[in-house]
Amino acid sequence: MKVGGSVLASPPNPELIRKYADLIGDLRAKGYEIAIIVGGGRLAREFIGLAHDLGLSEREQDELAISVSRLIAQVLAMKVGGYDWRDVPTTIEDAAKVLNERGIVIMGGIKPGMTTDTVAALLASEVKASIIIKATDQDGIYTKDPRKYPDAKKIDELSFDDLEGLLTESRHRAGIHQIIDPEAVKILREKRIKMIVVNGFRPENILLAINGARIGTIIC
Numbered sequence: 001m002k003v004g005g006s007v008l009a010s011p012p013n014p015e016l017i018r019k020y021a022d023l024i025g026d027l028r029a030k031g032y033e034i035a036i037i038v039g040g041g042r043l044a045r046e047f048i049g050l051a052h053d054l055g056l057s058e059r060e061q062d063e064l065a066i067s068v069s070r071l072i073a074q075v076l077a078m079k080v081g082g083y084d085w086r087d088v089p090t091t092i093e094d095a096a097k098v099l100n101e102r103g104i105v106i107m108g109g110i111k112p113g114m115t116t117d118t119v120a121a122l123l124a125s126e127v128k129a130s131i132i133i134k135a136t137d138q139d140g141i142y143t144k145d146p147r148k149y150p151d152a153k154k155i156d157e158l159s160f161d162d163l164e165g166l167l168t169e170s171r172h173r174a175g176i177h178q179i180i181d182p183e184a185v186k187i188l189r190e191k192r193i194k195m196i197v198v199n200g201f202r203p204e205n206i207l208l209a210i211n212g213a214r215i216g217t218i219i220c
Contacts, residue, residue, distance in 0.1 A: 001034060002120040005041020006137040007200035009072045012043065016201070021079040023203045027210075028103055035099055035127065036106045037120040038076060040068035062112035069108030069116055077106040092119070096126050117184035125191045132193060133209050134180070135200025140217035141166065141179055157218045160189035180219075194220040 008017060020036075027034050040047075044065035051061040070088050077085040081104070089095035089107045099105040107123075109116050117134075124132050138146065139154060141163070146152040163185055179197070188195055198205040198216035208215045 001036045001206065002117060002132060002134045003036060003038045003200055004134070004136045005039030005044055005069065005072065005116075007041070007135050008038055008076070009040055009044070009068070010042035010137075012072065012075070016203070017076055017079060019203045020076060023206060024076075024080050024104060024106075027207075032210075033099060033103045033127075034105075035095065035120075035123050035129065036073075036076065036104075037116050037123065038069055038073045038106070038108055039116040040065050040072060040108065043072075044068040059112045062109075066109035066112070071108070073106050073108040080104065080106065092122050092126050095123055099127055114183065115181040117181035118187065121184040121187035121191075121193070124193050125187060129193065131210075132188070132195045133206050134195055134197045135203075135206060136197055137199070137201065138197075139199045140197050140215075141219075155217050156214070157220070160185055160219060163219055188219070192220075194218065 003020065007013075008020070024034055024036065047064040047068055048061045051064050056064075070090070073088045074086060077088055081102075085106070089098055089105060090110055092110065095105045095107050105123075107119070110119055120132055120134075123129070141155050141158065142152040143155065143166075144152045146154075163180065164182070166179060180195075187193075196209045196216050196218050198209055200206075205215055
């Protein structure tokens with residue numbers, strides 16, 4: 001599960017964090033193993049802007065954004081598992097180990113030059129996840145930005161090849177904000193991992209997607 005910072009951290013939303021904690025607990029009780037990667041959202045971009053204005057490098061800007069994503073992950077992790085879950089993994093290997101031990105892992109970013117989309121793709125590949133559900137601030141993927149264009153149409157299903165044609169940026173930069181990071185697309189296509197993009201402001205959408213409902217946008 002990739003939960004965008006636009007959902008949990010723009011601004012930080014305690015009620016929604018509580019709902020996600022409950023959802024994670026319910027899924028685990030049903031026998032699912034769940035990896036949750038969270039982004040830093042607007043809060044991370046504010047720190048990127050601060051770093052930029054101070055003349056810090058893009059690598060340094062990325063480091064601050066990663067710290068914000070880890071902070072949001074730490075909040076969610078402690079809500080789910082208490083103080084003992086305060087240390088969030090900082091590598092794919094550590095995350096896979098925690099998932100194997102607990103059945104749940106919650107993390108943010110891991111290193112500069114990589115978004116949390118890519119982290120989700122790498123972890124999904126490492127643990128052989130059957131699906132990634134991406135919770136965003138939109139109902140799915142559209143032909144163009146629905147916030148700018150009233151005639152934008154939602155796409156119910158598309159291939160990763162088709163998705164690349166919708167991306168506005170083809171490489172990583174600090175604070176990149178688009179449908180999916182291009183590096184993540186490459187990994188998901190190569191490993192043939194299906195992704196479903198849903199509106200994350202309604203956590204019940206994740207349950208619907210898991211249960212096979214036609215919701216959001218399916219990418220495969």
